[in-house]
Amino acid sequence: MNVEEALQILDTVVFNKVNRHLKDVEIIILKGSWQGLNYDEIANNGGYTAKYLRQDVGFKLWKLLSEALGEEVNKTNFRAAVERSHLNNNNILQTELHQNISNPIKNEFLPEYPKGSVPLNSVFYIQRNLIEERCYDTILQAGSLIRIKAPNQMGKTSLLDRIIAHSNQQGYHTVRLNFLQAETTVFNDLDKFLRWFCAYVGHKLKLPSLLNESWDEYRGSIINCTTYFEDHILAEINNNLVLALDEVDRVFQYPEISQGFFAMLRSWHEEAKTVDIWEKLRLAVVHSTENYGSLDINQSPFNVGLVVELTEFTKEQIKVLAHNHQLDYNQNQLQQLMSLVGGHPYLIRLALYHLALGDITLENLLQNAPTNAGIYEEHLRRFLHTFKINPHLTQAFLEVVTAQKPVSVETISAYQLYSIGLVKRIGDKLTPSCQLYQQYFREHLQN
Known part of the structure; x- marks a missing residue:
């Protein structure tokens, strides 16, 4: 049994016990414990404090698993x-299947936990007022470029997934590259980064690697990369290529790389206007912020192509989403929820998920939401960790949540707060994204 199989089993027993799935922080503890890590090591890897993991989450987790599995479970013996649970359940399952094979049980409705990208076949994906159709049409155009921007957890990756799926339906080649998955050493210098970039794309397309034979140190890194793409990638594929670049914000952190890399992407987009082979390449770029650092935006892909800026859900979209969760809420009830979290896709979906399970009432949800006893506790604690390691950002957001009207803060902090979804922009000023954030952080950042 591997750790993923163990997590599936534990997620099932927890759900059967308390009608919820394992939380992200619980999964972090379980994975670390499976690897034999202590709480200090797990905390360093997961971005939490060891005390919080040991005395709060861990204590509650082992108690819950003990009750769910019917035996004392701790960090040492849980594997x-x-x-044992897996073996026992297999025996029980075989008996039940034998007894009930002629009497199938009708599956009950179970909502989908909002974690990561929304699956392609999910009824919980909400169409964005023809945005998808515009993207589908654009990606079919020679040398096209789509730029998707929005704060975190607004649905950027879910939209990108659908653009990729649509491209696959056309017979296009597609390569998704999430820059968060790249090792830090890749960003040591531009030449190494571009070699890694070519190697990654070539590998995903199952093309032979000819980097050592093709890379000429006298030509320069950008010319080498461009030539390699033209001669050994685009020339070797029999259809168009959609290159989907997710989380490009990470590249902004490395000015010595971002300037050359994004200028190169811009030049590739321009080449498609005059050079046939570059018509094959279509770019989809996803980012959360407009803080491009020292990047010259006029020599980048960030002021050309189709710009898609995802906004919050409308009341009508939330009504559809509630209906898909089999919740029959009236306008007043929906307005109560929106008054707390606005139309933030993740916050709305998490609320509807718990309400659909029936493990909380709307009244209790609204009352406990801005506290550590509410359904958003884990989500809010992640932000607290961010603030703990960034006092300057803490002070900037404290100014926002304690002000009676929109305020101006230092530019870099404003971009950071917007990119992680904590604020809305009203002209050059900021206001909290929703009442949940204002109420919770006004109390916790001042303590």
Whole structure:
């Protein structure tokens, strides 16, 4: 049994016990414990404090698993406990299947936990007022470029998934590259970064690597990369290529790389206007911020192509989403929820998920939401960790949540707060994204 199989088993027993799935922070503890890590090591890897993991989350987790599995479970013995549970459940399952094979049980409706990208076939994906159709039409155009921007957890990756799926339906080649998955050493210098970039794309397309034979140190890194793409990638594929670049914000952190890399992408987009082979390449770029650092925006892909800026859900979209969760809420009830979290896609979906399960009432949800006893506790604690390691950002956001009207803060902090979704922009000023953030952080950042 591997850790993923163990997590599936534990997620099932937890859901059967308390009608919820494992939380992200619980999964972090379980994965670390499976690897034999202590709480200090798990905390360093997961971005939490060891005290919080040991005395709060861990204590509650082992107690819950003990109740769910019917035996005492702790950090040391949980692997053996999971394996015993798996064996017992297999025996029970075989017996039940034998007894009930002629009497199938009708599946009950179960909502989908809002974690990561929304699956392609999910009824919980909400269309964005023809945005998808515009993207689908654009990606079919020679040398096209789509730029998707929005704060975190607004649905950028879910939209990108659908652009990729549509491209696959046309028979196009597609390569998704998430820059968060790149090792830090890749960003040591531009030449290494571009070699890695070519190697990654070539590998995903199952093309032979000819980097060592093709890379000429006298030509320069950008010319080498461009030539390699033209001769050994675009020339070797029999259809168009959609290159989907996700989380490009990470590249902004490395000015010595971002300037050359994004200027190169811009030149590729321009080449498609005059050079046939570059018509094959279509770019989809996803980012959360407009803080491009020292990047010259006029020599980048960030002022050309189709710009898609995702906004919050409307009341009508939330009504559809509630209906898809089999919740029959009236306008007043929907307005109560929106008064707390606005139309933020993730916050709305998490609320509807718990309401659909029936493990909380709307009244209790609204009352406990801005506290550590509410459904947003884990989400809010992640931000607290961000503030803990960034006092300058803490002070900037404290100014926002304690002000009676929109305020101006230092530019870099404003971009950072917007990119992580904590603020809305009203002209050059900021206001909290929703009442949930204002109420929670006004209390916790001042303590």
